[in-house]
Amino acid sequence: MDFLRPDSWEEALAAKAEHPTAVPIAGGTDVMVEINFDHRRPEYLLDLNRITELSEWEVGEKTVRLGASVPYTKIMENLRAELPGLALASHTVASPQIRNRGGVGGNLGTASPAGDAHPALLAADCEVEVESVRGSRRIPIDEFYTGVKRNALAPDELIRAVHIDKADGPQQYSKVGTRNAMVIAVCAFGLAVHPETRTVRTGIGSAAPTPVRAKEAEQFLNSALEEGGFWDNGKIITPSVAKQFADLCSAACNPIDDVRGTASYRRHAVGVMARRTLTWAWESYRGNAARTEGVA
C-alpha cells in the first residue's frame, strides 16, 4: 500500500489521475473501518486532510458552497440557519467523535442508502461539484446516486464541494433507530418547504437501493397546496391531504428486509415520518407567515 499525501487540490487531482484506483480518505470513518476489518486493501490511500479548502464553506446569496471535508460538527455549529435540514441530519450521525471527522463528501463517496446527509440534500436541492484533471462538472443531486453504494463519479474524479440551496423555508429531518446516538438509520426522511417556488421537496433514506425523492408525493402535495390556496391563506394542511402525501411517500419506497427492520415496517415508518415532518414544517411556515402578516 502507498500513502499519497497531496498538499493541494491540484496535486490531489494529479494523483487521482495517475492512480485511478487510489481510495480517497477524508474523515476515514468509512474507509478505516473497511481497512481495519480487512474488507478493503487499496493499493493507494489518498489523504485529503492536508487540503484545507476542502474543510471550508462559503455562504453565498442563494447557495452554500460546502467543502467536501467539512465535518458534521461544523455544519451543526455554523450552518443551522442556512442548512437546517442538513444540520438536523448531521446531528443524528453516530457520535461526537465521528461527527468531528466525518462529512458530506465521505457520505456521498460511500453513497450508502442509509447515509444521513442524502435525504437532507435531496430535499434542499443541491449540486455536487466534482473535478478531475480533465475538468470540472456539477452533478445535480437527483442524478448522483446510481445504485447501491454507487455514485456518478468517474474513477479519476474527486468531490470538491456541494452547492446547496440556502433554506427559503422550514426544513425537517427524521430518523428511525433504536437509540438517539450511534444508530444507522432503519429509515429516514427529509423534507424542505420552499415558499419561493411554492414547492415541497422530500428525501427518503434507507428504504430503497439508493436515497430517493418521493416525486409523486411531492407533485400531489404541491398541487393540493396550490389548489387549496394554502401558501397564501396559511391554513393547516387538511388531514386527508397529509394522509395521501404520507401514503404516496410510503409507496415511493422500495425497501428490503434486513437486520435493522423489515420492508413493511420501513414503508410504514416512512409514511409516519412524512406526515410528521410535513406537519412540523408547515406549522413553522404558518407561524412565520402569521408573524409577517402581523408586522405588515
Place this chain on the structure above:
Amino acid sequence: MRVNFTVNGRKQEADDVWEGESLLYVLRERLGLPGSKNACEQGECGSCTVRLDGVPVCSCLVAAGQAEGREVVTVEGLADFAKNRACGGHDGEGKGGACGTTLQEAQGWSAKGTDSQTGEGGELSPIQQAFIDAGAVQCGFCTPGLLVAADEMLERNANPSDADIREALSGNLCRCTGYEKIMDAVRLAAARQSETASSQGV
C-alpha cells in the same frame, strides 16, 4: 513509512508504519502507549478517543499518515494537559519543548500513585480524580476514552446540563457501570471546576 507528530506535547517519530495502520495502533504498539484502548476498531465504542489538534476523535479511524505533523493528546498526557490549561498555558498546542509529557513518563504513567484506591500521589487531572472519587471506574476499559471526551466537554462547557453530558459522552460505551457513576463523576468535576474558577475570581 515514517510518521512524525506530537504526542502529549512532545515530538515523536514512529517508524515502519504500515500505510493502512491506524493512529491507535501506532500509539499502542509503536510508541508503547496502551492507555487508549482497542475494543471495536470501528468507531462504535469510543475507548480509543484521543484529541487530534484538540478535537476528540476515535484514533482507530484515523490513518496513521493523517496524523503527520499534528498534535495528539492521549489519556497518558491528560494530567499535564489539564494542568497547562488551568495555568493558562498552552491550549493543546504543544510546543514540543520542555512542557508536555515525555514518552518515558507517559509509558510509565499509572493512576496508582502511592495509593491505588484514592489515586493519591499520582498526578491526576481533575476529571481523573473525579472518576475515582465518584466510583466511576469498574473494569476500566472504557475509562481512558471517557476521560478524554469528558475533559474536552468541560473545557468547552463549564456548566453542563445532564443532557449536555449525555450528548458529549454518547460515543463512549461502558459495559460495567450503567453510566450513573460516570454522570456523577462528570458533575463532580464540573462543580469542582467552577469552585476553583470562582475562588480565582474568574
